[in-house]
Amino acid sequence: MSIKLGPNRYGKSENRVVRVTKTGGVHEIRDLNVSVALSGDMDDTHITGGNAAVLPTDTQKNTVFAFAKEHGISSPEAFGLLLAEHFVDSQPTIDHARVSLEEYAWERIVVGAGNQQHSFVRSNQEIRTARVHNNGDNAWVVTGLKNLVVLNSTGSEFHGYIKDKYTTLNEAYDRVLATEVNAEWRHNTIPDDWDKSYLDARRCLLEAFAQTYSLSLQQTLYAMGNRVLDTCPEICEVRLSLPNKHHFVVDLSPFGLENDNEVFWAADRPYGLIEGSVLCEDAPDAGPAWD
Structure with a gap:
């Protein structure tokens, strides 16, 4: 009987990243839960345990946080597109990246006649989501x-x-x-x-x-x-x-x-x-x- 490896992917799930953008005393918050899943030339790591083609999931986690600092988070979709493109373009063994994102919204706390520029309350229970795929093309x-x-x-x-x-x-x-x-x-x-x-x-x-x-x-x-x-x-x-x-x-x-x-x-x-x-x-x- 012939046996072969089927479709597979791996990654770092549920990276909670909160990005505070400070413009003087006015702060903005983007609060995301980011999951990365990569696929490509992964036969060796499954069959022999060789990891030469593997980008560690810990590195994927670090990339999420570094990109939050380097590029900011203008929206879940834009952030997901940046990450997916990076993983495919920077690693020759990775030919497909899926980035799934959830956003938790925050509202400013209104005090008296004005807004606190750095105080927030979590908005309702609604969660914004995004999912980005990139296969290099x-x-x-x-x-x-x-x-x-x-x-x-x-x-x-x-x-x-x-x-x-x-x-x-x-x-x-x-x-x-x-x-x-x-x-x-x-x-x-x-x-x-x-x-x-x-x-x-x-x-x-x-x-x-x-x-x-x-x-x-x-x-x-x-x-x-x-x-x-x-x-x-x-x-x-x-x-x-x-x-x-x-x-x-x-x-x-x-x-x-x-x-x-x-x-x-x-x-x-x-x-x-x-x-x-x-x-x-x-x-x-x-x-x-x-x-």
Whole structure:
């Protein structure tokens, strides 16, 4: 029986780097979690243990911190592109680099009539994400966000679905629609401003969620992806994962109380999970972007 080594990669995961940019007394913070994964001519290290082709993961970690100092962090995407290009171009045994990034946002603390220029509070639980691939010839960038919790207290229905002998769900003509948006979008061109592009896409997701009268979460998913593509020409595909954070009306009749969609039981599990992609018909080949 013939045996061979299959696809593989290695790297340093979850390098937490905080970059403080100081302009006089005004400070700016970029707080990232950076994971690097490299692949290339790695047969010897797997088969014989020879490490001549291996760039140590500790070196990868050091590179992340050194680049934060040398180049600054203007955005997760720009920082990821710099790192991925460096690893591929500087090491002849490395032919593909994947850099995955998460950003944790901070807001200035407002005190009285002004802002503290060096005091911050962590913003919500939403996390900005980015993933960059570079194979020496091309680069692919996917931006995204996760843990963005949204809720419509009305403007949603769900009815007309298949019913069989196991169906107990009542049709809903006025329900709470809540989800935790986990979205990624693929770029077909490099925007001039990564932060603006991210904020535009995020705004589109929120606006479409708020403005869509929803007959299903699938309909809302499509509307959200469609709004991003229609507004942001640099983006060619959006992928969304939307858990349905169910809110069930509590039966208060045993207590002589009427519940007109005012009191709900927020169930955390099990939950429906709606996933899908929306893309331009002429979207270029994705390459390894989603990997």
